[in-house]
Amino acid sequence: GSSADNALAESFNATFKRETLQGRRHWSSEREARLDAFRWLNRYNTRRRHSRLGQRSPITYESASETTSTTLIPAA
Numbered sequence: 687g688s689s690a691d692n693a694l695a696e697s698f699n700a701t702f703k704r705e706t707l708q709g710r711r712h713w714s715s716e717r718e719a720r721l722d723a724f725r726w727l728n729r730y731n732t733r734r735r736h737s738r739l740g741q742r743s744p745i746t747y748e749s750a751s752e753t754t755s756t757t758l759i760p761a762a
Contacts, residue, residue, distance in 0.1 A: 702726060 706726050713719040732745050739747040 701730075 702723075706722055713722065731743065733743055735741045735743055736747075742750070
């Protein structure tokens with residue numbers, strides 16, 4: 687119901703557009719456009735650092751989270 691519901695998607699789309707479309711008029715083929723999008727997504731998830739994740743890439747952040755124990759301690 688509110689504009690905040692879509693904020694994450696809008697931020698992601700704005701970043702994608704800014705980093706891939708800036709200064710670009712067209713691609714020679716659909717394949718070239720898809721490859722550019724794939725390259726950007728690959729970089730975004732594996733190498734691009736995010737301030738919200740402590741200047742780590744999403745894949746590094748998730749890998750660190752997987753090693754953290756999620757077992758709950760029994761209540762007394």
